[in-house]
Amino acid sequence: MHQFEKLKIWQKAMDITENVYKVCSELPSDEKFNLISQIKRCAFSIPSNIAEGSGRNSNNEFAHFLGIANGSTYELITQLMISKRLKLIAEEKISTIINELVEVSNMNFALQRSLKK
Numbered sequence: 001m002h003q004f005e006k007l008k009i010w011q012k013a014m015d016i017t018e019n020v021y022k023v024c025s026e027l028p029s030d031e032k033f034n035l036i037s038q039i040k041r042c043a044f045s046i047p048s049n050i051a052e053g054s055g056r057n058s059n060n061e062f063a064h065f066l067g068i069a070n071g072s073t074y075e076l077i078t079q080l081m082i083s084k085r086l087k088l089i090a091e092e093k094i095s096t097i098i099n100e101l102v103e104v105s106n107m108n109f110a111l112q113r114s115l116k117k
Helices: 008-024 035-054 059-085 091-115
Strands: none
Touching (some): 008 035, 008 059, 035 059
16 A cells, blocks of 8 residues: 655646646636536546555556546546647646646656556
8 A cells, every 4th residue: 555645746736737627717618517517527636546456455456546647647638639720728727737747747657657666
C-alpha cells in the first residue's frame, strides 16, 4: 500500500484537475451537460484512479489503476483539443494543461514499469 498523497504524480494530477475546472468555467454554458461534464469527469478520474490503485493489495492492481488513469489522461487531452478546434477555448488556455498531462502520462508509465520489477 502506498501513501498516495505523497506521490508526485497524484499531486500533479490534483493540480491539473484544479486548473481544468478553472478552464471549464470559461466554456459556454450550453456545453454544461456535454463537453464540460465529460472534461471534468476525465480530470478527476486521473488522481482518483491513482489514489484507488495505491490502496489496492498488490503492485499489479496498482498498475492496472494507473493504466485507467493514463487512459483518462489521453481522453482529457483529446477533449481539450476538441474544445480548441471548435473554438470554444483559446490554445493558450489549454497548452500548459496539455503539457502537464503529457508529463503525468510519462510519470505514469515510469511508475508502472517500477511496479512490475
